Amino acid sequence: MNEQTTPGPRVAIVTGGSRGIGRAAAERLAADGCAVVVNYAENAAEADATAAAITAAGGQAVAFRADVADESAVAALFDLAEKTYGGVDVVVNAAGVMRLAPLASAALDELDRMLRTNVRGTFVVDQQAARRLRPGGAVINFSSSVLGLALPGYSAYAATKGAVEAVTLILARELRGRDITVNAVAPGPTATALFLDGKDEETVARMAGASPLERLGTPEDIAEAVSFLAGPARWVNGQVLRANGGIV
Template sequence: MSITSTTPRVAVVTGGSRGIGRAITRRLAADGYDVAIVYTSNESEAAAAVEEIEAAGRTGLAYQADIADGPAVERVFAAVEDRLGGVDVVVNSAGIMPLAPVAELDLDVLDRLLRTNVRGAFVVAQQAARTVRDGGAIIAFSTTVTRTHLPTYGAYAASKGAVEALVPILAKELAGRDVTVNAVAPGPTATELFFEGKPQEVVDRIAGANPMGRLGTPEDVAEVVLALAGPARWINGQTVFANGGLA
């Protein structure tokens, strides 16, 4: 079913309770979207995110699910369709980032990373392809580390390379539906996950390496997502690097 000018637009955001995902939910709600967030375990943060959505005058929903669990994700999308009438935009910002040199990474950790970042990305993309209304958008997440090639990021970058490979293929598979499929690849962004375990001198060095002279903010990335979700219709099948010119 196609959307019309009088149909409220509906977004599903995985990882929408914290960090970049949380900023995306706020930005979409401010632009008039009803938003359903999918979270892994932090129920209180998910509830707070819903409150922010509703404070913007939109409908907010929260669902707990493992994005790599196909039946669970299918149930979430069905519930959103039932409650809000359909889905127009899907943003998969959920992911994990364990870091270690290739020679030292525990293979059980690798399996967990691949399950979330590759299988999870595929599961969400699959359900989005089946569900998103004509005229909608599917937005995955990659990382600038696929270009900067930093030590200890090997497994994480490899998982995001898989996402970048999936995006243009899905865009072609959805030809004729006016549904765009893109990935956003942030650079270093000021989130709790980024700051964890980093001394201030390391943070300062990373910020200073950017031509803009600072870290990105979750709001910087959310603006890129908003454009891809709506007005930037001629960007399709691409990975958009949102990093201030770092790479």
């Protein structure tokens, strides 16, 4: 009788995985059976806590520091995933920076910071994903529903997310024949530190009420969309999923 080897788990890299939507996505993918590499930029304690929570729940996870805009650091991130778990199947680009201001008064250094993380970071991570993902893999980038809402104060941030959508749609076509899907999730207002920072209660309440569901999204709501695109949604490709509770 021929001895059969049991294939290992699917392996996911989640950038910005130490908190907010990234952490929820990492925990959800682990619950789905993925081994997870939790990428972080600065807060080692939060990243370690995410990995520890996954491990405590019976999953596999390791934390790894890497600036997503640094090609050498991102290459090392993928090296670590391959060395630890044998390959990479899912990449979730949840790392992001948001600074709000009217265009006329926006600080250009803040624009540069968002471009570096949101655009260059997505591009660099996607580049490694395009080179290394195994057949059957999935790339999930992060856009924002603010592109359609066109809210004042969001011009710089929305510009970076427009670039992410362009990269997403083009990469999906460039990976023809590889059995790899490339999609983006575009959250609406979601109760994370990134969204809540600097907003007063009235603003938060108004934005929560904009959805027909009359609430803010939760990180777990967005993680559910990530889980769908990472696993069962093999016929969804080159799309932007607007996970926003019905805001138009």
